[in-house]
Amino acid sequence: MILHSYPSSPYTRKVHIAIQLLGFSDRVTVRNADVSDPADQLRRDNPLGKVPALLLGNGTSVYDSPVILEYLDHLAGGGRIIPREPEERLAVLTLQALCDGALDACLLIYAESYYRTPEQRVARWVDRHAGKVERALAALEATTPALSGMPNVGQIALACLLGYRDFRFDKTWRDTHPRLHAWHDAFAAAVPAFAASAPFDL
Structure with a gap:
């Protein structure tokens, strides 16, 4: 997986924390996006041109942070960072x-x-x-x-x-x-x- 990120973004910080908590650090490559560059790959993976966006191995893009966190919780088996009840x-x-x-x-x-x-x-x-x-x-x-x-x-x-x-x-x-x-x-x-x-x- 590839995470389009930016180090000053609090929304990407949420995702970074979840990745580490859930043990996915070795499965995610972090790529700092240039949100002002029209040619940046971020705009192909998220039409809004916003970070964070997570590119999955099958080419699907997931955005933004609440949806990414939902996906990561699912990938970890569910009920880890989002309660089931x-x-x-x-x-x-x-x-x-x-x-x-x-x-x-x-x-x-x-x-x-x-x-x-x-x-x-x-x-x-x-x-x-x-x-x-x-x-x-x-x-x-x-x-x-x-x-x-x-x-x-x-x-x-x-x-x-x-x-x-x-x-x-x-x-x-x-x-x-x-x-x-x-x-x-x-x-x-x-x-x-x-x-x-x-x-x-x-």
């Missing part, structure tokens, strides 16, 4: 959706500062997405998931959300969300794949 499964997938949505908002905020000059930036746009992030963090602070055994996809997504806040934004979330701060550090200590997949800019 319907109620627990629903809760875990909802946690993943919340964290992914907050990550979407974080990336849109970052893009506003990356692609636009200060004079071009739209404060209402930034405030709208910052509000999503703050509401998500408040909800997660109030319902911080327990850590035990194999992390599930919701916990992986939460760790990547908090890691991305550290990477692209200031770390004030740690002061205002002490339970999440403690949870992040406990996850990092328990899951070596988290540190091994730390984001960086090429």
